[in-house]
Amino acid sequence: MSQKNAPAHASPTKTRSNRQRFTWRHKHLIGLQNLAADELNHILDTAEGFQGISQRSIKKAPALRGKVVVNLFFEDSTRTRNSFRLAANRLSADVLEFTSKGSSVSKGETLRDTARNLEAMGIDIIVIRHAAGGAPHLLTQCTNACVVNAGDGYHEHPTQALLDIFTIRERRPLKGLNVAIVGDIGHSRVARSNLWALHTLGANVYFVGPPTLMPSGLDKLPVNVCHNFDDIIGDMDVLNMLRVQFERIGSPVFPSVPEYSRLFGLTSKRMKRAKKDVLVMHPGPINRGLEIESEVADGPNSTILRQVANGLAVRMAVLFLVNQAAQAKTS
Amino acid sequence: MSTLLIKGARVIDPANQADQLADVLVEQSRIAQVAPNLKHNADTLIDAKGLILTPGLIDMHVHLREPGDEEEETIASGSAAAVAGGFTSIVCMPNTDPAIDNEATVDFVYRQAANANLANVFPCGAITKGRQGKELAEMGQMIRGGAVAFTDDGSGIQDPSVMLRALQYASMFDTPLCQHCQDNALAGAGCMNSGYHATVLGLPGINRLAEELMLYRDIQLVKQTKARYHAQHLSTTGSVDLIRQAKKQGLHVTAEVTPHHLLLTDDACSAYDPNFKMNPPLRAKDDLAALQQAVADGTIDCLVTDHAPHLRSEKELEFLHAPFGIVALDCALGLFAKALIEPAVIDWPQLIAMLTINPARILNLNKGTLSPGADADITLIDPKANYTVDVNQFKSKSRNCPYHNWQLPARALYTIVAGNIKHKTL
Numbered sequence: 001m002s003q004k005n006a007p008a009h010a011s012p013t014k015t016r017s018n019r020q021r022f023t024w025r026h027k028h029l030i031g032l033q034n035l036a037a038d039e040l041n042h043i044l045d046t047a048e049g050f051q052g053i054s055q056r057s058i059k060k061a062p063a064l065r066g067k068v069v070v071n072l073f074f075e076d077s078t079r080t081r082n083s084f085r086l087a088a089n090r091l092s093a094d095v096l097e098f099t100s101k102g103s104s105v106s107k108g109e110t111l112r113d114t115a116r117n118l119e120a121m122g123i124d125i126i127v128i129r130h131a132a133g134g135a136p137h138l139l140t141q142c143t144n145a146c147v148v149n150a151g152d153g154y155h156e157h158p159t160q161a162l163l164d165i166f167t168i169r170e171r172r173p174l175k176g177l178n179v180a181i182v183g184d185i186g187h188s189r190v191a192r193s194n195l196w197a198l199h200t201l202g203a204n205v206y207f208v209g210p211p212t213l214m215p216s217g218l219d220k221l222p223v224n225v226c227h228n229f230d231d232i233i234g235d236m237d238v239l240n241m242l243r244v245q246f247e248r249i250g251s252p253v254f255p256s257v258p259e260y261s262r263l264f265g266l267t268s269k270r271m272k273r274a275k276k277d278v279l280v281m282h283p284g285p286i287n288r289g290l291e292i293e294s295e296v297a298d299g300p301n302s303t304i305l306r307q308v309a310n311g312l313a314v315r316m317a318v319l320f321l322v323n324q325a326a327q328a329k330t331s
Numbered sequence: 332m333s334t335l336l337i338k339g340a341r342v343i344d345p346a347n348q349a350d351q352l353a354d355v356l357v358e359q360s361r362i363a364q365v366a367p368n369l370k371h372n373a374d375t376l377i378d379a380k381g382l383i384l385t386p387g388l389i390d391m392h393v394h395l396r397e398p399g400d401e402e403e404e405t406i407a408s409g410s411a412a413a414v415a416g417g418f419t420s421i422v423c424m425p426n427t428d429p430a431i432d433n434e435a436t437v438d439f440v441y442r443q444a445a446n447a448n449l450a451n452v453f454p455c456g457a458i459t460k461g462r463q464g465k466e467l468a469e470m471g472q473m474i475r476g477g478a479v480a481f482t483d484d485g486s487g488i489q490d491p492s493v494m495l496r497a498l499q500y501a502s503m504f505d506t507p508l509c510q511h512c513q514d515n516a517l518a519g520a521g522c523m524n525s526g527y528h529a530t531v532l533g534l535p536g537i538n539r540l541a542e543e544l545m546l547y548r549d550i551q552l553v554k555q556t557k558a559r560y561h562a563q564h565l566s567t568t569g570s571v572d573l574i575r576q577a578k579k580q581g582l583h584v585t586a587e588v589t590p591h592h593l594l595l596t597d598d599a600c601s602a603y604d605p606n607f608k609m610n611p612p613l614r615a616k617d618d619l620a621a622l623q624q625a626v627a628d629g630t631i632d633c634l635v636t637d638h639a640p641h642l643r644s645e646k647e648l649e650f651l652h653a654p655f656g657i658v659a660l661d662c663a664l665g666l667f668a669k670a671l672i673e674p675a676v677i678d679w680p681q682l683i684a685m686l687t688i689n690p691a692r693i694l695n696l697n698k699g700t701l702s703p704g705a706d707a708d709i710t711l712i713d714p715k716a717n718y719t720v721d722v723n724q725f726k727s728k729s730r731n732c733p734y735h736n737w738q739l740p741a742r743a744l745y746t747i748v749a750g751n752i753k754h755k756t757l
Contacts, residue, residue, distance in 0.1 A: 033531070112647050132651035133533030134603030153651065155533025189533055216536060217527030 027325040028147040031156035032197040047317035064093035067124040072098045074130045084127045087315035115143040146322040161193030163311040175202035182208040183242030186215040212253040233273045240281040241291045266292045336373035340384035345684035346700035357707040360749035386687040387419025387708025392635035399428025404640035407447035411726035412660040414754040417743025419708035420451040426485035432457035432468040437476035453479040458497050464488045479694045482509035498558035507559040517541040524597040524612040543569040550577045562586040566611035568621035575630045585632040590666035605646045605653030606733040623676045633690040636663045640729030658732050661725040665739025711745035
């Protein structure tokens with residue numbers, strides 16, 4: 001849906017009829033596991049309204065004017081951090097960058113202490129990336145600020161999944177869609193967040209990869225597990241190729257890059273088995289020639305850059321909504 | 332001669348297969364007589380109607396953190412927690428800093444315990460020097476100093492050749508080797524049970540096989556060496572099956588379980604509360620049922636707390652980074668009653684056996700009985716106390732306990748060590 005000629009609104013335009021009566025109540029966004037379909041749709045609808053701002057000559061709205069957003073990143077990240085910063089800036093918030101390599105343990109200050117210090121500076125929203133699953137949850141217990149999870153361990157990465165789903169939804173309805181997530185599922189927060197939301201919204205999710213990269217207990221999750229990519233690729237509407245973490249190559253989990261590429265990489269040869277209009281996604285940054293061949297990554301089915309653009313709108317929507325919920329609670 | 336008469340209790344003394352309404356007379360520091368309607372003009376009289384009187388409870392698995400981490404616990408504070416919980420004897424693990432791996436440190440524990448003058452504290456020495464799993468520690472010297480068992484608890488001995496030597500060596504002393512069964516390579520960086528909940532929480536899991544494989548290995552080693560072996564804090568169905576089979580084969584193998592593994596499962600980790608983080612980790616519902624069954628059929632010999640104090644600041648870290656372990660000495664008796672008596676898994680005499688004569692026999696301690704002449708270590712239990720746990724009332728220095736505000740059926744009212752009342756619940 002094109003937003004090019006949308007009027008300049010401070011808040012998102014209303015594009016769906018069922019949205020008027022919906023009130024967003026969560027001042028934190030930790031994960032998608034417990035969000036209902038109407039809540040997920042509300043975020044996506046709100047993001048749709050924010051897409052227009054990026055097209056304007058003055059790319060700013062005043063929704064978070066006077067608010068302070070902290071980018072609290074304990075793990076390396078370029079695109080997620082920049083995307084959140086730009087999203088906050090577009091909503092006129094001040095952004096405080098806080099980087100800490102390694103865990104809070106090695107640094108000597110606990111996450112609680114860091115949170116209390118930040119709070120003393122009068123901040124409103126904390127965007128946190130952390131190597132330990134559950135760190136954002138811990139943060140909600142020791143701060144009054146809104147907490148937005150920008151990825152915690154292998155737990156969740158809700159804004160990534162929301163932007164993935166937003167990108168799919170732009171092109172086709174989610175209900176009944178077959179979505180394959182391919183790669184290191186065991187260590188992937190993106191896979192988990194996608195699974196929860198896609199399942200809630202009626203899509204069928206397939207995890208594809210070697211058994212050594214699958215987490216345990218998948219039989220109790222609403223997902224189909226497949227170890228032979230070629231068996232299912234022809235039935236898929238979406239292929240979401242996860243980034244391979246180099247530190248796992250040569251470890252006992254898989255033997256080599258060529259073997260991984262041959263079995264699970266999205267090559268142009270393998271693409272011939274896929275549906276003609278299959279969507280090819282990747283959370284980035286891509287390892288060309290490893291999990292995805294350049295020809296495919298840059299080809300007509302690829303939505304990779306569209307995902308990046310949509311990420312901005314989705315993160316604006318999330319920052320906007322958590323702040324709205326926090327204000328509703330204090331008023 | 333100072334005397335103490337306890338009247339009208341239900342006296343449960345599993346060592347003598349006794350369960351009767353009776354009076355108990357203590358003269359000096361020893362049991363003088365157990366019989367109904369004793370007439371004696373004692374110095375001290377306790378009316379114990381409605382209470383259960385048992386030999387002093389024994390917990391053969393606690394961490395007292397001294398020397399090295401006295402901010403978390405000391406031998407004195409841990410002893411205070413023990414008597415507050417009804418335990419007259421505790422066995423402290425050697426994973427201190429420095430480790431209890433020589434006679435001098437064993438002496439130190441006895442000296443600190445004597446200064447505290449509360450519970451009997453028996454040190455468990457390390458199997459290997461510095462608990463490094465490489466060179467054997469001086470077990471003979473430590474036994475001379477009073478070590479009652481050996482373990483590298485906190486970690487298991489990874490190298491099978493070292494464990495084989497340790498079992499061979501220890502077999503000449505008739506002292507048990509206790510193992511924290513966990514294959515580190517398999518456990519990896521896991522912080523909770525592997526499975527559905529770990530996957531959903533995005534936390535690295537500990538495969539149950541990490542415990543079972545080491546236990547299986549050890550049982551084969553025990554078969555060859557004929558040594559005495561005690562498996563610590565078992566947590567899985569597979570582990571209790573292995574112990575059951577080993578016992579059928581007549582091996583000198585014993586086992587223990589904690590209240591946590593009898594009351595809680597890994598879904599408790601769902602709010603990322605590090606007070607549910609322990610090693611071995613909380614497992615699945617099937618495992619809990621299997622452990623209960625193993626308690627009921629005698630596969631498990633004794634009940635222990637694995638009391639593991641940690642600073643609040645440490646337990647306030649991310650679940651992944653917080654240390655393993657929780658405290659429970661102060662409230663353990665109630666936990667065991669809740670886990671085993673309430674659901675009628677076992678009855679009071681069976682429960683008391685697992686907290687008295689069974690651990691005493693494993694450790695060759697002259698304790699755990701009310702036979703005339705025995706040390707007058709006695710616990711008086713209110714089986715209908717039905718009280719609420721308040722961790723702020725704990726005598727332990729640490730508060731890392733998931734049972735705050737739990738309603739528990741039973742608690743110790745009096746703890747008597749060598750004839751002296753060391754604790755009285757008001």
